[in-house]
Amino acid sequence: MPTKFLLLLNFALAAYLTGLIWTVQLVHYPGFAYVAPEKFAAFHQHHTRNMSFVVLAPMVLELGLAAWLGWQGRSALGAAGWWALALVLLIWAATFFISVPFHNRLAADGYSYVTIDGLVRTNWIRTVAWTLRSGLLGWLLWKIL
Numbered sequence: 001m002p003t004k005f006l007l008l009l010n011f012a013l014a015a016y017l018t019g020l021i022w023t024v025q026l027v028h029y030p031g032f033a034y035v036a037p038e039k040f041a042a043f044h045q046h047h048t049r050n051m052s053f054v055v056l057a058p059m060v061l062e063l064g065l066a067a068w069l070g071w072q073g074r075s076a077l078g079a080a081g082w083w084a085l086a087l088v089l090l091i092w093a094a095t096f097f098i099s100v101p102f103h104n105r106l107a108a109d110g111y112s113y114v115t116i117d118g119l120v121r122t123n124w125i126r127t128v129a130w131t132l133r134s135g136l137l138g139w140l141l142w143k144i145l
Contacts, residue, residue: 003076004144006069010084011137013062018134020055025120025127032106032116040111048103059095063088080140087133094125 028047035043066088073081102119106112 003069003073006065006072007077007137007141007144010062010065010069011134011141013058013065014130014134014137017055017058017062018130021123021127021130025123029116029120029123032119033113035111037111040106044103044106044110048107059092063092076144077140080136084133084136084140087129087136091126091129091133094122094129098122098125 032040032044032047066085069077070081070085099119099122102115102122105115106119109115
């Protein structure tokens with residue numbers, strides 16, 4: 001696969017996931033605090049189940065394409081391709097070591113403003129990382145085309 005096309009696919013996925021994470025960061029996660037405590041368990045279960053359909057496949061695809069771009073684009077893109085992969089790895093680490101434990105606490109304990117606030121605050125790591133990744137890939141795409 002040509003590096004340009006691989007870069008375009010990476011950018012498209014990153015742009016989609018960046019838009020999604022900004023929506024989650026500014027609208028969805030803060031909205032958790034407005035759910036009635038007695039309805040929170042059902043709401044959170046619905047969120048977790050349905051968000052998986054929206055985010056899981058694109059994240060897995062992004063990881064694979066980022067690794068491929070890092071390897072295949074090493075001569076054309078230099079270290080920038082590896083930085084793009086490093087941002088994906090940071091996002092995955094933040095997801096599984098920070099966000100998932102917060103969601104697990106919410107699933108086990110129900111409504112907790114402190115836990116919701118922690119989820120919102122720590123989600124900035126993923127929001128900033130995806131934004132940087134989209135910016136980096138957009139710059140690389142502009143530069144290579």
